[in-house]
Amino acid sequence: MASAQSPSRLPVLFDGGCPLCRRTARILHATDWMDRLQFVDATNAEAREFFAPGLSEAAVMVEMYVIDQRGRLHAGFEGYLQIARVVPLMWPFGLIGRLPGFRQIGHAIYRTIAANRVRRGRCTDDLCAPTR
Numbered sequence: 001m002a003s004a005q006s007p008s009r010l011p012v013l014f015d016g017g018c019p020l021c022r023r024t025a026r027i028l029h030a031t032d033w034m035d036r037l038q039f040v041d042a043t044n045a046e047a048r049e050f051f052a053p054g055l056s057e058a059a060v061m062v063e064m065y066v067i068d069q070r071g072r073l074h075a076g077f078e079g080y081l082q083i084a085r086v087v088p089l090m091w092p093f094g095l096i097g098r099l100p101g102f103r104q105i106g107h108a109i110y111r112t113i114a115a116n117r118v119r120r121g122r123c124t125d126d127l128c129a130p131t132r
Contacts (some may be wrong), residue, residue, distance in 0.1 A: 009038040010086060011051045012079070013065040016041030020117045021064065028083060036086035063114050077103070077110040 012028070014021045025039045042048045042060035049055075052065060052073060059065070059075075066079035074082045077097070084094025097106050 009036055010069070010082060011038045011040050011067045012083065013040045013042035013048060013052060013055070013060055013067070015060055015064070015117075016043045018117050020113075028087070031089045032087050034086070034088070037083065063110070076114065077106040080106070080110070 012025065014025050016022065028037060029039060040047050040051050042052075042055070042065070043057060045057065048057065048060065052067060055065065055073065063076035064079050066074045066082040068074060068082050080090075081094055081097050084090035084097065096102050
């Protein structure tokens with residue numbers, strides 16, 4: 001269970017060594033007009049432990065994690081559904097993504113993309129700073 005978060009922002013823990021993950025985080029940040037998301041490079045052990053004590057680096061190499069307002073971890077596609085709850089531009093995705101059938105398809109697509117992504121070093125841009 002996570003405890004170190006701002007009450008109004010959801011931490012999004014992502015693989016900072018993955019260009020696709022960083023690009024996705026930049027896109028999400030650009031659509032987050034209400035500043036409800038906080039992006040964290042989860043390959044940074046101190047930042048990961050601060051936001052999600054006990055979450056291993058191996059876990060974040062498989063999928064991103066979003067920490068909801070109650071401190072619960074939501075991985076992969078479920079994390080996107082949590083993001084969709086607080087980013088107005090994503091509300092339609094959140095509604096459709098929760099429907100039976102669509103949810104299973106969403107999980108399958110997420111797992112396929114995550115399993116085939118490429119990693120290249122550590123995160124170096126501003127987006128990865130845990131204080132964002």
